[in-house]
Amino acid sequence: MIVMKFGGSSVANADRIRHVAEIIKKFSSKRPVVVLSAMGDTTDDLLSAADQALSGVISLEAVEKLHKTTAQELGISPKDVDDLLGELRTLLTGISMLREVTPRSKDYLVSFGERLSVRLMAGYLSSQGVRAEFRDAWDIGFLSDSNYVNADLLPATWENIRNRLGAYAAGKAGDGMAMPIVTGFIAKDEKGFITTLGRGGSDLTATIIGAALRADEVQTWKDVDGILTTDPRIVKEARPVPIATYDEVAELAYFGAQVLHPRSMQPCLQTGTPVRVKNSYNVDAPGSIIVTRHETTPSPVRAITSKKGVTLIDIVSTRMLGQYGFLAKVFDSFADHSISVDVVATSEVSLSLTVDSKKANFAGLRHDLEKYASIDIRKDKSIVTIICDVRRSSAILAASFAALAREGVNVQMISQGASKVNISFICDSDESDDVVRLLHDCYFGKGGLCDGESASV
Ligand code: ADP
Ligand code: ASP
Ligand code: MG
Numbered sequence: 001m002i003v004m005k006f007g008g009s010s011v012a013n014a015d016r017i018r019h020v021a022e023i024i025k026k027f028s029s030k031r032p033v034v035v036l037s038a039m040g041d042t043t044d045d046l047l048s049a050a051d052q053a054l055s056g057v058i059s060l061e062a063v064e065k066l067h068k069t070t071a072q073e074l075g076i077s078p079k080d081v082d083d084l085l086g087e088l089r090t091l092l093t094g095i096s097m098l099r100e101v102t103p104r105s106k107d108y109l110v111s112f113g114e115r116l117s118v119r120l121m122a123g124y125l126s127s128q129g130v131r132a133e134f135r136d137a138w139d140i141g142f143l144s145d146s147n148y149v150n151a152d153l154l155p156a157t158w159e160n161i162r163n164r165l166g167a168y169a170a171g172k173a174g175d176g177m178a179m180p181i182v183t184g185f186i187a188k189d190e191k192g193f194i195t196t197l198g199r200g201g202s203d204l205t206a207t208i209i210g211a212a213l214r215a216d217e218v219q220t221w222k223d224v225d226g227i228l229t230t231d232p233r234i235v236k237e238a239r240p241v242p243i244a245t246y247d248e249v250a251e252l253a254y255f256g257a258q259v260l261h262p263r264s265m266q267p268c269l270q271t272g273t274p275v276r277v278k279n280s281y282n283v284d285a286p287g288s289i290i291v292t293r294h295e296t297t298p299s300p301v302r303a304i305t306s307k308k309g310v311t312l313i314d315i316v317s318t319r320m321l322g323q324y325g326f327l328a329k330v331f332d333s334f335a336d337h338s339i340s341v342d343v344v345a346t347s348e349v350s351l352s353l354t355v356d357s358k359k360a361n362f363a364g365l366r367h368d369l370e371k372y373a374s375i376d377i378r379k380d381k382s383i384v385t386i387i388c389d390v391r392r393s394s395a396i397l398a399a400s401f402a403a404l405a406r407e408g409v410n411v412q413m414i415s416q417g418a419s420k421v422n423i424s425f426i427c428d429s430d431e432s433d434d435v436v437r438l439l440h441d442c443y444f445g446k447g448g449l450c451d452g453e454s455a456s457v
Helices: 012-028 040-055 063-076 079-098 102-126 156-169 200-211 246-254 263-271 326-336 362-370 392-406 429-445
Strands: 002-006 031-037 132-135 179-183 186-189 195-196 215-223 243-245 273-281 288-291 301-316 341-346 348-358 374-389 413-416 423-429
Touching: 002 012, 002 156, 002 200, 002 326, 012 063, 012 102, 012 273, 012 341, 031 102, 031 156, 031 200, 040 063, 040 079, 040 102, 063 079, 079 102, 102 179, 102 186, 102 195, 102 413, 156 179, 179 200, 195 273, 195 429, 200 215, 200 263, 200 301, 243 246, 246 263, 246 301, 301 362, 301 429, 326 362, 341 413, 374 429, 392 413, 392 423, 392 429, 423 429
Parallel strands: 002 031, 002 215, 031 179, 132 179, 215 273, 243 288
Antiparallel strands: 186 195, 273 288, 301 348, 301 374, 341 348, 374 423, 413 423
């Protein structure tokens, strides 16, 4: 059996839904479990409707029109969609009256996006003679913690999925069980409240289903020809990476590439279930395959990614650096303020690290660290990460520094990840896109470090 996940752009309107239904039909003999995101920009629209409701305005027209029109254009009964839209309007009215939206009510609100899209797809597939049934994720056992907005799935989810879908997956359900069309992104906690798995979380929904059911593969269908050598919005010549490992993709996602959810590799890493990234707009393109390890020597660099808006902190303590317990003390201070660190580099006299600016209470942290070190906090930085084989870091760094020096780019920190797959540079945010372009050309351009190699991996 296989899992087929379609992102928002793949199901953005009635035409796209018809097209995706054709793709699903082609794979119907493989007993697919289908996972869907919300249509197009629905999640963003719902979040901005919540913001508007805070100032007393109920703005739901775009979401209502999209789903009602789509049901009509697909020629299916509007009943399921209308019921949900009614509940959604009631919720927004509540928010607008209270002028308050908690993380928990935000999750309840955005869950409507995925719940609407699966009803439309299941309705349409049924109208085409495919036995399909929509399933809200909690109905097939998706159980999470109560960390609303970015919840983690509980281990019980694995067994629950097997209990609910095992017979279908094994082909033992005979004609008795319809193809499940499952909501991505959402779950329920142990108290029964709706949670979400973080933006882009439908990828994780798909990979945990695939891993739990030991699927032959998990297909994630997007609007690009696979995992690309960098963000195509920065470098339009970015090209598909044919094969990557779970570790490489996890780092790529963690360091900013939107293409897959940062935690989505974890389930398949445990079971070795292959994940394929395909383009629903270009079905014949081979896409990318994500596996445990490279069987042949791959090119030195897999991809480049960047994460803007980070803060660089230099901690200097000639008195304590290198002394027993110093690093523990520093990291305790970060933990006390719930600030997680992305990249670290140490030298003889200083420790440099980066943190995500949006989430940090710098005043409290500075106060604590200044008790034993001098601190320099610099905002508006960017981490540019090279996903590569760090065993070949000398060649990669030599080529990178030559290119950066030629263009006069000042790299403020460099760190080689312990994971063996990443090297990160820190630069100013406003230089970040140029650095990515420069490095992409240096590795993947004509005569570059990986020219002619990446196709052979
Ligand atoms: P979906 O909604 O189908 O999950 P996303 O929009 O979340 O799709 O992710 C796909 C988008 O990620 C692409 O359209 C592309 O703009 C962006 N992206 C950024 N970096 C990469 C990369 N390295 N490879 C592929 N896509 C990338
Ligand atoms: N709809 C959610 C989002 O936009 C989840 C997803 O698309 O994976 O983030
Ligand atoms: Mg996504």
